[in-house]
Amino acid sequence: MSAIVWDPQDTVATVTRPQLRLVQGGRADSARMHLSRRALAGWAAVLAAVILWGGTQAGAGTQESRVVSVHPGQTLSHIAAAELPDLPVRDAVILIQQANGLDGSGVSAGTELIIPAH
Numbered sequence: 001m002s003a004i005v006w007d008p009q010d011t012v013a014t015v016t017r018p019q020l021r022l023v024q025g026g027r028a029d030s031a032r033m034h035l036s037r038r039a040l041a042g043w044a045a046v047l048a049a050v051i052l053w054g055g056t057q058a059g060a061g062t063q064e065s066r067v068v069s070v071h072p073g074q075t076l077s078h079i080a081a082a083e084l085p086d087l088p089v090r091d092a093v094i095l096i097q098q099a100n101g102l103d104g105s106g107v108s109a110g111t112e113l114i115i116p117a118h
């Protein structure tokens with residue numbers, strides 16, 4: 001007589017996961033690394049040029065911060081246009097707001113404002 005024996009361990013399928021290995025070299029890796037180094041060197045050169053150019057420009061027209069008093073009827077835009085004429089008014093207003101810790105654009109007569117050097 002024969003018998004059939006069932007073992008639950010035999011019916012469980014084992015799944016093998018692929019194993020990943022890190023290897024050095026290879027054309028794709030070295031080309032990508034070479035490109036990254038070139039890009040990094042390019043960005044470094046651009047940054048150095050900007051810093052050097054900015055340094056020469058800063059020395060050409062060095063200005064000190066100054067303080068102005070707000071006159072009756074003046075707005076922050078009027079002051080920005082008069083005190084920082086080489087900047088767009090919006091940018092000049094933002095600089096003055098940041099230098100004085102202002103949240104809005106309202107100023108009162110008699111208030112002293114710092115006009116930052118730019």
